[in-house]
Amino acid sequence: MPSIVRRVVVAFATAGAVIGIAGGALAQSTADEIEKYREALQDGNPAELWEARGEEMWKAPRGPKKVSFAACDLGLGPGVVKGAYARLPRYFPDAKRVMDLESRLVWCMENQQGVAPADATKNVFGNGSAKRSDLEALVAYVTSQSRGVKMSVPLDEPHVHDMYRLGEKMFFYRGGTHDFACATCHGDDGQRIRLQDLPNLTKVEGAQKAYTTWPAYRVSQGELRSFQWRLNDCFRQQRFPELVFASDASIALTTYLAGRANGAEYNGPAIKR
């Protein structure tokens, strides 16, 4: 653990140097320096801490029924985590619903461990040590077990295919006070907001690079963030109302983006600014 902390401190020192350089340099060299900063961050990823906590939670008896996640089927059989995330979202006949990882974890908590729905989704996004999120830790563990596995969302399954099409419509849905859609910021190559590069999610390469690096440890927040968080916070910036955690719309949009990432090697949890 201390080595991780040390490496993150080094990364922050690099970030300080970046800001110093940015003052007098052109935008391109600023972008280059930010890229160096990102590379420095890759060296030590505190996501490991979430992964370790998630692994413990996965294996321990939980809830009123004292049942572990060994009973939880993420699509490859009860308790199987290896490679499971790379094949989600998928249709689960027991729930009669297409589910992403987070909605499936909540389903297992409620239906197998006897956790009350309100408790299962109490802290979906963590906020410091006072409000840690069990779901984010579980997500970190399960996703880490798909590292190096090729994305293969079962798009030929009719329910999944339908969610993919609905998610695609959502991606281009303009609304709100600012007329924003997901595509407003993520529909063209080489765009930035301020100096932040934006992936073009309408292209396979862009979707692959983005989707395979979530969840991620966000240095600016000191938190491991799940894909549900990523979508939730995009819609906040889009000036939309709040996306409900594990809602159908969140799963549809995840299906669209995960499906477009098919064929790429999954490489999360990553580390981002």
Added chain:
Amino acid sequence: MPKKTFGGTLAASLALGAIATGVLHGCATAPADREVSERAEAMMKASFKPHGQAKLDRLDQDETQRLCSEYAGHSLPPTIVEKIRQANLATIRYPADGKLVGDWKNGEKIAQSGQGFQYSDDPAKPAGANCYACHQLSPKELSYGTIGPSLYQFGKRRGFTDETRKYAWQKVYNAQAFNACSNMPRFGYHHILTEAQLRDVVALLVDPASPVNQ
């Protein structure tokens, strides 16, 4: 056929245009696709919850938003382009005193600020226009986005004329009066900025003393 509500004659004429074009072009408006759009919209309305100032009505599209969503990823037929432009041009209002240009220094502050309209924002605070998120303006600001074109020397390049000032006002007020389905928010139409703020942003673009025009 769309089941959406059409607010007025303007919206109705847009809708007729969309239907006619759908018949002619037969791709983006195919009935199967529309069925998916309608289900997607219903799903979204069941999947969001009101939070602070952001109520569920933010998911209700006006006719321009609907058409731009429908044709996303397809080329806009010229008839639709013209309908969207005309409809949005008709929304533009001008100050009663005719004064379009305010204080560029305040305009710069508004251009820097991304505050406003997110559910996490305090609605009592003045909103920003966040111009730098997408545009280069003053060369002193290196942290600018590229979703929109560079606006450096906007006034200088066009000339410091009444025509330029009016164009800047219209463009900030409702960019879709010129560029149908533009990514740019319609700052006047949606009341994102006040009249005084619109003047100040226009000043940042067209005042010869503004850093944008140096």
